[in-house]
Amino acid sequence: MYDLVIIGGGPGGVAAGVYAARKKIKCAIVAGDFGGASKVSGDIQNWIGTQSVSGYEWSKMLEEHLRAQKGIDVIQPDLAEKVEKIDGGFLVKTKKGKSLEAKTILVTTGSARKKLNIPGEKEFDGKGVVYCSTCDAPIFDGKVVAVVGGGNAGLEAVLDALPYASKIYLLDHNEELKGDAVTREKIKASPKVEIILKTEPVEILGDKFVTGMKYKDGEGVVKELKLEGVFVEIGSYPNVAFVKDLIKTNEFGEIIIDHKTQATSLPGIWAAGDASDVLYKQNNISAGDAIKAVLNITDHLNKTESHREYSK
Amino acid sequence: MAKIIIYSTPTCVYCKMAKDFFTKNNLAYEEHDVAADMKAREEMVQKSGQLGVPVIDIDGKIIVGFDEDELRSALNI
Numbered sequence: 001m002y003d004l005v006i007i008g009g010g011p012g013g014v015a016a017g018v019y020a021a022r023k024k025i026k027c028a029i030v031a032g033d034f035g036g037a038s039k040v041s042g043d044i045q046n047w048i049g050t051q052s053v054s055g056y057e058w059s060k061m062l063e064e065h066l067r068a069q070k071g072i073d074v075i076q077p078d079l080a081e082k083v084e085k086i087d088g089g090f091l092v093k094t095k096k097g098k099s100l101e102a103k104t105i106l107v108t109t110g111s112a113r114k115k116l117n118i119p120g121e122k123e124f125d126g127k128g129v130v131y132c133s134t135c136d137a138p139i140f141d142g143k144v145v146a147v148v149g150g151g152n153a154g155l156e157a158v159l160d161a162l163p164y165a166s167k168i169y170l171l172d173h174n175e176e177l178k179g180d181a182v183t184r185e186k187i188k189a190s191p192k193v194e195i196i197l198k199t200e201p202v203e204i205l206g207d208k209f210v211t212g213m214k215y216k217d218g219e220g221v222v223k224e225l226k227l228e229g230v231f232v233e234i235g236s237y238p239n240v241a242f243v244k245d246l247i248k249t250n251e252f253g254e255i256i257i258d259h260k261t262q263a264t265s266l267p268g269i270w271a272a273g274d275a276s277d278v279l280y281k282q283n284n285i286s287a288g289d290a291i292k293a294v295l296n297i298t299d300h301l302n303k304t305e306s307h308r309e310y311s312k
Numbered sequence: 313m314a315k316i317i318i319y320s321t322p323t324c325v326y327c328k329m330a331k332d333f334f335t336k337n338n339l340a341y342e343e344h345d346v347a348a349d350m351k352a353r354e355e356m357v358q359k360s361g362q363l364g365v366p367v368i369d370i371d372g373k374i375i376v377g378f379d380e381d382e383l384r385s386a387l388n389i
Contacts, residue, residue, distance in 0.1 A: 033329075040325045056325045077380055126364040126376060135324035136364045138347030160323075209363060229363070 002028050002073075003301055004294070005092050005102035007080045007242075010036025011283045012108035012273035012290035014062040019294040021069035025301065028073035028100055030080050030092065034066070035059020036110050037236070037274065038283055040134060048284055075100075080109070083243045083269075090268060104297050107243055107255060107264075107271040108290050111236035111281075116148065120204030121232075128210025130231045133157035137231075140165050145229035146213055147171070148201055154233040155179035158187050161231065169225055170195045171215060204230055238275045250277050262293035270297060314387055316341040317369040319356040323347075326378040327366040333380060337389060 006016045009031025020027040038044055041055035053061070067074060079095045089103040113131055115121060121129055130136045133147070137160040145165045147157045150172030156179075161168050170177075170187065175197055177184050187193050198218035205212040205224075212226050238253045248256045248265035254277040255264055262270045270293040272278070273286030316334060318341055320327035334341045344352035346365060360367045360374045368375040370386045 042323065056328050126362045128363055130364065132324070132326070132364075135321060135326065138321045138323070139353060139363050139365065141347075141350075141353075208361065 001089060001101040001103060002026050003102070004028075004104045004106060004297055005030065005090075005100050006106045006108060007031075007083075007092065008036075008108035008110060008239075008273070008275070009034040009063075009066075009076060010108060010110045010273060010286060011038075011062060012036075012110070012286035013106075014066045015287035016106050016108060016272070016290040016294045017066045017072050017074075018069055019291050020297075021072040023294065023298050024071060025294075025298060027071070028075055028102075029066070030078055030094055030100070031074075031076045032079050033059070033077060034063040036283070036286070040132060042134060044283070046282075046284070080242045083246060085246060085266075103268070103301065105243075105269045106262075106290065106293050106297065107240065107269065107275055108273045108286065109239040109242075110274040110286075111238045113232070113236050114234045116201055116204075116232055116234065118201055118203055120206065120210075121230075124204055124206050124210045124230075127208065128206060128229050129204060130229060133160040133231045133233065137161045137164055140229045142166050143229055144225075144227040145169070145231060146225060146227050147231045147233060149233035149235065150174060150177040150179060150195075150197075151233070151235060152179040152183070153235070154231075155183040155187055157231045157233045158193060159183065161229075162190060162192065165192065165229070167227075168193045169227065171199045171201065172197055173200055174198070201230075236274075240275055243269070247271075252277075254278075261296040262289055263296065313340070314371045315369075316387075317344065318342070319344050319346050319352060319360075319365055319367040319369075321345065321347040321365050324365050330366050330368060330378045330383070333378070333383060337387075339387065 003026040006013050006029040017029045039055045039059040045052050080092050081095045082093045084091045090105050092100040141164045144167045146169040147154050148171050200216045203214040214224050246266050255271040257271050257276045262272050264271050272290035272293045274281045346353040356367045362376050
């Protein structure tokens with residue numbers, strides 16, 4: 001039985017792994033990959049100690065730091081599918097069929113991209129429906145596209161598409177765009193961009209590839225746009241399905257934690273980072289909060305077992 | 313040795329991950345930048361029916377996106 005199983009390989013999970021290994025806690029980490037949501041970021045300029053680094057280089061730095069630790073089992077690529085309560089701890093079942101017993105669990109699984117959940121979205125995923133605008137914007141050279149979502153991610157997707165697309169519709173359900181003022185002004189100044197507010201996409205149309213999108217306008221009238229790409233940038237939701245039945249979550253699906261210790265509603269499970277109800281979703285905060293959790297877990301293990309065996 | 317072709321864009325992280333995976337496993341690959349090469353873009357769309365990168369062609373087997381396990385199984389490594 002592990003003392004601790006960390007679930008998730010973003011900055012929180014990696015920081016926790018490094019600290020747990022140095023505390024000589026018998027520990028495993030289960031991760032799909034490393035780096036979390038910022039992995040696809042073009043340039044990270046606020047990771048403390050590093051002036052500028054691409055998300056990909058940064059994720060490799062995290063992975064190397066983690067793998068340099070002795071005494072931590074790195075189970076990757078794999079994902080936690082279910083956490084169950086067992087006698088004296090928990091059972092983590094993974095997608096690839098592994099079962100790990102653990103006295104304590106730290107959840108650092110972050111969040112996943114929200115989908116529109118409208119007809120045509122799944123069918124045309126990769127056939128005009130885009131979730132990585134940075135990756136795929138150049139493929140829409142000379143084409144008409146729509147970006148759904150007026151937050152920062154949506155505005156950045158418009159910037160990604162600007163050098164390529166012939167026209168960009170920016171759709172948002174609010175009455176005004178929410179993203180950064182500087183980016184907003186840049187977008188509004190472009191003759192290529194048409195902003196349509198108070199809208200709700202209802203269907204993505206196509207045959208082999210996307211050919212259009214239907215949306216409901218502010219008056220509830222369904223209208224249609226002819227286009228070949230739909231870039232979906234409507235935010236994210238916490239990755240907590242595998243543990244949701246055991247612990248309390250809030251209305252946004254975030255794990256409710258004690259912000260002093262990172263403990264969840266169920267003794268033995270801690271959470272940190274974007275999967276938790278932390279006020280600010282930031283790489284540095286996720287790392288710090290996950291470290292806080294490991295220190296509290298160490299205290300807890302030391303208190304509950306005076307003769308705990310240390311891993312070698 | 314399997315013939316590997318990857319269709320990519322310079323800004324695509326998953327393409328970089330796939331290329332790193334090939335390099336780490338000493339596998340040679342041919343790369344086409346579909347942001348710059350219109351012909352390669354058409355070829356990619358025709359082969360895969362996809363408007364997204366990376367598209368990877370391993371001896372004619374088409375893999376969309378980066379999935380280490382899927383690549384390992386296609387390459388028998």
